[in-house]
Amino acid sequence: MKVKSIYVNLPVKDLDKTRAFWSKLGFSFNEQFSDDKALCLVLQEDLMYSMLITHEFFSTFTNRPISDSSTTQVLTALEVHSREQVNSIVRLALENGGTRYRESTDHGWMYYDSFADIDGHQWEVMFTDPTHIPL
Structure with missing residues (x-):
């Protein structure tokens, strides 16, 4: 499918x-x-x-009922092409009315950061490099 x-x-x-x-x-x-x-x-x-x-x-x-910004209904994750792109999108979101709901996380092979948009929807922006996954 x-x-x-x-x-x-x-x-x-x-x-x-x-x-x-x-x-x-x-x-x-x-x-x-x-x-x-x-x-x-x-x-x-x-x-x-x-x-x-x-x-x-x-x-x-x-x-x-439509959930409000005080609850979590869904986490939407976006994969981008670089750590810099992760940082740029989250920085722009925070500068333009978004809020931080957790700090960035770096697992070596995966890096992600998060923001809530102006309606409280939670977004995770991530970069992965599978060549760095520990064996």
Whole structure:
């Protein structure tokens, strides 16, 4: 079984602030799938996206309450190409309204750092180098 692409759907409070936050981190949006109810954040073109959906519209897709920023519903991990890229994304997130919920971790072969975005969604950004996995 293989999937064509993945869309992680997350509720957000303010689309304008959400667009500004992710734009400042260097990400873009697929405008074809963005409107006044949702933004389509491009994580990897043709493969990975996050639909950032207003609370009102998000509630039409579920019969469960929407979790708030005081709870953890999901941890979304993004693998990037270098430790420097990990540090850059997390630094930009923190400079633009994101918050730190744990310190960075270095296992030698895997390095990651974390931030919560302006809606409290938790993101882990990681770099791995399998050639350094201890035998």
